[in-house]
Amino acid sequence: MLKQSLQQKLLQKLSPLQIQVIKLLEIPTAQLEQRIKEELEENPVLEYGSDSESDDDYDYDYDGDSDSKESDMDKDELSIDEYINNDDIPAYRLQAKNYSKDDKHEDIPFSVGTSFHENLTSQLGLRDLTNRQLVIAEYVIGNIDEDGYLRREVDEIVDDIAFMQNMEISPDEVEEVIKVIQDFDPAGVGARDLRECLLLQLERKSGDSSALKNALEIIRDHFEEFTRKHFEKIARRKDLSDSELKDAIDEILKLNPKPGGALSNPLHKTVQHIIPDFILEYEDGEFQLSLNSRNLPELRINNTYSDMLNEYQVNRKNQSREQKEAVMFVKQKLDSAKWFIDAIKQRQNTLMLVMEAILDYQREYFVEGDETRLRPMILKDIAERTNLDISTVSRVSNSKYIQTHFGIFPLKYFFSEGLQTDTGEEVSTREIKKILEECIAAEDKRRPLTDEKLVQILREKSYNIARRTVAKYREQLNIPVARLRKEL
Template identity: 35%
Template sequence: MRQSLQLRMGQQLTMTPQLQQAIRLLQLSTLDLQQEIQEALDSNPLLEIEEADYSEDAAGKNEQKADTDDITVSASADDAPSEYEQDSGEALAKETLSDDMAMDVSWDEYMSAAPASSSGPMPEDESIYQGASTETLHEYLMWQLQLTPFSPTDEAIAIAIVEAVDDSGILTLSCEEILESFNQENDESEDEVELDEIEAVLKRIQLFDPVGIAARSLQECLCIQLNQFDKNTPYINETKMILTDHIDLLAARDYRTLMKKTKLKEEELKEVMTLIHTLNPKPADTIVREESEYVIPDVSVKKIKGRWVVELNPDSMPKIRVNSQYAAMSRTVKSSGDSQFIRSHLQEAKWFIKSLESRNDTLLKVTNCIVKQQQGFFEHGPEAMKPMVLNDVAEMVEMHESTISRVTTQKYMHTPRGIFELKYFFSSHVSTENGGECSSTAIRALIKKLIAAENSAKPLSDSKIADILAEQGIKVARRTIAKYRESLAIPPSNQRKSLI
């Protein structure tokens, strides 16, 4: 076997550090991206935050029209005038970049990386929304407990009861379990606590705000609230009787059997139901709130002069640029180590800014395509949503599906109809009788609309909804209607039935 030297030519895709960085930035959410930018600013002295200029003249230079007649997309920051060249030391820095680093792009291309805007910063009330009280139910009850005159023993019992209340406001332990636990912890005391003392303190806590808290069941919670009504309230005795003896029929909405057993007429039962509806089955919900998730939209969509304008949100990330003074020092410093330090960080700064610009451009392209395809949604609402999958957008913007998936994950669009994740605009299709296609999102919107307009005494069944959609040319199976209804958190027809 003889050895020989052969030359072969081929192509191979290599994941360079720059490409890896660009892909990683592309899939970050706005909050994660802001953190990434801050870390880059902290670690690279050649990066700095550029003060935003929202003057009308500067904004006008950053706007360009898209190819379509009804959509306008703001340009990336590359078109903005560079402030760097106004400084006397910039020429030297530019020469350093050209001579020593052999960059393949012009200096202006990476001087700043930030979303351009044709209308200035978004209003403060549009960028983030909804805050919630940070006070917990336990803290609220303990505050009321401290204001209530209790004996030392009763106060200790009250604390044990409050600690046994969960976030939904239900007492998770029985009075017997609280008694046993309390006596074990206080076995050194001379007098043991009796069960009636536990129950007496519990009744006082159940009258805390909100009334009905620390109830052991839904039935007890409603009865406690009902006992606060005036004794002369119409139908209060009938309501107490139904809550005490027939709450199972009430929960099943079996009004026919309920009228038969209570001997109430339909009009009388309606009055009882009206009174019951004034009660709160979940009083803790008025105190306990889920922590709000703050969302900063990545893009905004507005209709200006008959055109849908798509803009990057300038508040989603700070504008950054290369520090001109540090960049110019690469030729003036005497130490070769310092010069190499500046050059390497200048290269890293250039890569980082280009990656941000690439992220902005890709986000604009994809958002532009989404708005173009889903103009019916922006004009008429979810019922006009068209079926669209990732591959549809990938073909239009000539990118891979995986890239579209990264762009649309955890990215949000501010529209006149609210704030939506970009993923919201993608949905599967359902064939119609005339050979067309209907979006599953549009079908969900139609189901929600039909149920909102139904007669509460005779709610629409899943089969009936399927028949109504079939009359509109949309053939959907009953089980599909049930699946879509459940995804909307809408109960079945027997649970939606109501007399009022």
Template identity: 35%
Template sequence: MKPTLQFKLSQHLTLTPQLQQSIRLLQLSTVELNQEIERIVQENPLLELEDSVSSDASEYRTTLLDSPAELLSADLLGTPGEIPAEMSASELDSGTKNLGDESDWFEGDAAFRNSRDDDDDRDFPQQAAEPPSLREYLNSQVSLSQMPERDRKIVGLLIDSLNDDGYLAQDLEELVSLLPPELGIGINDLHIALGYLQHLDPPGVGARNLQECLIMQLHALPEDTPYREQALLLVNNHLDSLASRDFCTIKKLLPCDDECLRSIRRMITSLNPRPGTAFSSTVARYIIPDVIVTKVNGSWIANLNPEAMPRLKINRLYADILKCSHDDSARRLVSQLHEAKWLIKNVHQRFGTILKVSSAVVERQRQFFEHGAVAMRPLILREIADVLDLHESTISRVTTQKFMRTPRGIFELKYFFSSHVATDTGGACSATAIRALIKQIVNAENAKKPLSDGRISEILGQQGIMVARRTVAKYRESVQIPPVNLRKSF
């Protein structure tokens, strides 16, 4: 083909690096945001992260929470290639820092200034010793036993094969096939070692299934324990009937009366089905709420959590060096200075957007804060997007992994958005409110005659909420309410 020249006119979306950073920071959770900022601070010498936070919450609200709406007037997904303008002078009067003023970048936000204790001789709290793991605990018992060295090593092999719950999930035959033949360990050796292991503390460790675990714990009880033999008989032969709550069949098979069965069931449910979990070193992960909702003079108000916002400022030392230097080596510092300014602005913009969305959600869900989940109204992302003149995808980013602390608990912002079900009056009821109503109905039911999903659907219909039986079953499972046969008592 002969080469030719052609003119083509087209449109495409171009996002500047600054706008891309704004979008990326907006969708990060608080933990991810702090990790990202720590990484950037390590790479950019012009940025500095303060360690202290001001205890004056009113000052924080003045400088950040009460800033004018112009701070976020530009939608993050607005005009292609558009960069948000610098803050106006009116924002400076209301307490928000003017990003174009060089002198204000060194002191940090007024909310984050705090007197630093210069005493380096402070006493640091002593850290508690880490508790032993399950394997360490079992190996310490084996080392104190009088068994031969070879048997100790075989028991140690089985200990290393236990899972976190304390079960020996691997079959002994399979374990023998994996061992080198020169060790001379047979299946009988493993059975003997397993017997040693199952007599160690805690009771139930080394079991191969739930039934064996419960039996081992029942055998560990004193022989004169009331109903111990009946409990052993029930676990050995009728554990499935107990799981399905077939109490009538159990009373015929044992035999026993209601009081005897209650005592047996109470004894079995007091056992530990996972004896190894007491030694697991799970670390609790705490949620840092981005927004705190309080009631002030009869109105529900959303405020940003000062502890959740990173405290960034420009490093004065490097900025002074940049002012005094005019050679080519300072060009990189100039670029990093602009990057530092944009990061600080984007962090402020992120939390300002979160505050705007949270305030709009609180305004529409006032009844939830007053009366609980049963009063939750239907709400969709587009409704908030239309009110705030933002893109729906922006609202989705804001409400993902962002948390709100309320007098009723800590909730993800997405919790306040739910679908709706029509009522017989032509209105709508949110799915969250229906789940709460199902909880109330189940909690108030007769444990001896629990309500079926169909009956719950009829009760909701009597309240004007038209919900099918299958929908009730779906909502019931979502709040982890067992089916009717597993809720039955005696």
């Protein structure tokens, strides 16, 4: 049975400009330059803000019923005035308020060279492999992650190559090629798990010392006990003295659990540099905050297209359908260009607004970078100060960095929850974490501090915190439990 009913719905639709701003707020400065280049390539109306006018041509396509198109265009009033008036289309300097008074910041370099995977592929040329083995090897290398591990199962590799290369291979063929790759540099590359990774490195080490032999046997036969740091159990089972066990453990600790990161030479891998989005200077008791946009181009509207619309306005009645379609194309591109320029401007203003609020909120901390001076601060605090939505503050804070006179920090670093001491004073959870780090760093590694003991230490300092909270903070600091911190 069919029913008809009326419903009222309140829907919020975002304008193209709002969508642009949201997208641009999310990306850091390092990616903004590339995003601007992409927009310049896609939109012929947009150009660099140089004095000379651009001579770039543009193309447009049209199809369908010309009569209906002309009718639609006649209904659509073109607001020509807003496009031909130069005052309405100002060149927007992205660098405005984006440099210090001395303009002394050097450009942050970037690394060029061979990537980790390219290094592995280049080593294939040193081996006598058939074309069939080369296909397998290239696929295996492509599935090795940045840590140097092969995370894909052999059966899955067999299926993938059969599907993608239309080539039937056996699991034994894949295993044979994996063994070849595991002989590549760095040692341990191509391992399926940590145990295999450590074994590959130990097997490649030269020498026949008892320490090396014991280390290999520990990883091969007692890996689970080793990961759980049950050293007494290992010593009993292998009949090792304390010194023999310590020498063997020392050999293992020299190994690299992530061989993919072993290529420290910048010619062997690409090093990602952090490019700060903000630069903060502190001189004579005064802060100077600026956006770091030194490499970003100036943008403006190409005057050629404004002139085209001006000419259309003068001779509007004499234009053909094709010419009108060209004008519609230009109008769309003009809209897009104006939205993009305005979005960039709003992005920069919003970034400065949020960072200025954070600076004002954490002013005492930014003087010297003393972590104990960090006040408890959540997204809502900054949202209320800036009259922005919490989601907007979150987008600004995500993946953004600030360069200060005491280091470079992610904006997320300055946000933390608050706790009250026994005296009623509100402190940042970051201060609690710093105390935990200091206590664990100074502990006796033969008898590391348990979470219960850490609770007692904090209570002695007037921080009344539950054991589960201490465990949560310890995990957030990537510090293992006491048993796993134990050393000989």
